[in-house]
Amino acid sequence: MSLAEETIITAKWILTLESDALLLDHSVVIGADKILAVLPTAQAVTRYPNAQRIDLPQQMLMPGFVNCHGHAAMNLFKGLADDLPLMTWLEEHIWPAEGQWVDQQFVADGTKLAISEMLLSGTTCFSDMYFFPEVVADVAASMGMRATCYGPILDFPTPYGSGPDEYFEKILAAHDKFKHHPLIDIGFGPHAPYTVSDAPLKKVRMLSDQLNMPIQIHLHETEFEVSDALEKSGMRPSQRLDALDFWGPDVQAVHVTQLNQQDKDIFKEKGVHVIHCPQSNLKLASGFCPTHELQSAHINVALGTDGAASNNDLDMLSEMHSAALLAKAVSKDASALPALEAVKMATINGAIALGKEDQIGSIKVGKQADLISIDFSDLACVPMYDPVSQLVYSASRHQVNHVWVAGQLQVKDKALCHVNPSQLMTMAQAWAQKISAAAPRD
Numbered sequence: 001m002s003l004a005e006e007t008i009i010t011a012k013w014i015l016t017l018e019s020d021a022l023l024l025d026h027s028v029v030i031g032a033d034k035i036l037a038v039l040p041t042a043q044a045v046t047r048y049p050n051a052q053r054i055d056l057p058q059q060m061l062m063p064g065f066v067n068c069h070g071h072a073a074m075n076l077f078k079g080l081a082d083d084l085p086l087m088t089w090l091e092e093h094i095w096p097a098e099g100q101w102v103d104q105q106f107v108a109d110g111t112k113l114a115i116s117e118m119l120l121s122g123t124t125c126f127s128d129m130y131f132f133p134e135v136v137a138d139v140a141a142s143m144g145m146r147a148t149c150y151g152p153i154l155d156f157p158t159p160y161g162s163g164p165d166e167y168f169e170k171i172l173a174a175h176d177k178f179k180h181h182p183l184i185d186i187g188f189g190p191h192a193p194y195t196v197s198d199a200p201l202k203k204v205r206m207l208s209d210q211l212n213m214p215i216q217i218h219l220h221e222t223e224f225e226v227s228d229a230l231e232k233s234g235m236r237p238s239q240r241l242d243a244l245d246f247w248g249p250d251v252q253a254v255h256v257t258q259l260n261q262q263d264k265d266i267f268k269e270k271g272v273h274v275i276h277c278p279q280s281n282l283k284l285a286s287g288f289c290p291t292h293e294l295q296s297a298h299i300n301v302a303l304g305t306d307g308a309a310s311n312n313d314l315d316m317l318s319e320m321h322s323a324a325l326l327a328k329a330v331s332k333d334a335s336a337l338p339a340l341e342a343v344k345m346a347t348i349n350g351a352i353a354l355g356k357e358d359q360i361g362s363i364k365v366g367k368q369a370d371l372i373s374i375d376f377s378d379l380a381c382v383p384m385y386d387p388v389s390q391l392v393y394s395a396s397r398h399q400v401n402h403v404w405v406a407g408q409l410q411v412k413d414k415a416l417c418h419v420n421p422s423q424l425m426t427m428a429q430a431w432a433q434k435i436s437a438a439a440p441r442d
Helices: 039-045 071-077 086-101 106-118 133-143 164-178 198-211 224-233 237-243 261-270 280-284 291-296 317-329 339-345 348-353 387-393 421-438
Strands: 007-015 023-026 024-029 034-040 050-065 065-067 123-129 148-153 186-192 215-219 252-255 274-275 299-303 371-375 401-406 408-412
Touching: 007 039, 007 252, 007 387, 023 252, 034 039, 039 280, 050 387, 050 401, 065 299, 065 317, 065 348, 071 086, 071 164, 071 421, 086 421, 106 123, 106 133, 106 401, 106 408, 106 421, 123 133, 123 348, 133 148, 133 164, 133 186, 148 164, 148 252, 164 186, 164 198, 164 371, 198 215, 215 237, 224 237, 261 291, 261 371, 274 348, 280 317, 291 299, 291 317, 299 317, 299 339, 299 348, 317 339, 317 387, 339 348, 339 387
Parallel strands: 007 050, 065 123, 123 148, 148 186, 186 215, 215 252, 252 274, 274 299
Antiparallel strands: 007 023, 007 024, 024 034, 050 371, 371 401, 401 408
């Protein structure tokens, strides 16, 4: 291989997540888009004498974060309607704003802003459920970001289309366009049981089986959602979807703040993955996902930020911190979700949920070179007793130093390599001025 195709990355600590141990005096060798070797540094230098060297003292090299749920373009609605309960937030503010503003340009601009924020905070793969998934995919591909884009399915018209038939048509066209792309996957995103009737849900299941497309759905986000479903149908939403034969190991259920034994039994039997969005759930007072119960039942739980309109950032380090603390409080067990398990929730568990565990989520020879480094030279991270604990409980996104996606350097020394931040700022401010000017006055 040529010089340009081999890079030896040496850090003080390497967290592979292939084992629970940290590697010291080791290096990761990458070539093209893959991990070629994980070796003691002396051996790496001997074996690859012509490789480029990147030395990261006082830093931890680890897999990039996998943000398993969000609505990237909603970055342009950040702070638009804060401090409101979910249905008020949705029905009186977000849905009207989407009806007025969301189009392909809005989605392209908001997604570019979101991807830039995610890269700077160490996310190398994100899962998105929003209108115009083909636009999200185009932007992600052009920026060299790994993404799974879920096209929305709802019973009613939206800026994306007139109803389920048009949504399916557009999602299938996006799937055809990107089915061979190395960074992009397209899936189905039925919004929630209360916005999608039985027939479209059955069609999602049928097409997913035929085309091997993943599925993501908001589920049991609030107590009202479950009680309303019971009143109307006599079934919990999870039970209704089970009766439709909707569940499978290709499905991710997002939020799940309301859980009983029947739900756990369904998830475990059908291999459903749960996507935990702690900060969004806290901000909207939706409830608490019982992650300790789910993990104790051997149900895979991954982590997502949700959209910036209901979280206000796309920071997976902060999300890990919140998840670890919340698990302890909800379970009344200080040993629940220890630091290493929180890191797995943000990396390899997310890869498993997206069906990408053979590609990303850990540092292993043959996997994609989706890597990040965390700078622990910050005052907030000394003294250092346990780097993994410091990562979860002390580190911030501003300590993300380097980011590679598929072997391509996207962030170097805490700065974006291929995006002009001042242009992003100008674009975002232009949208804010336009949206604010059109907002109704009290």
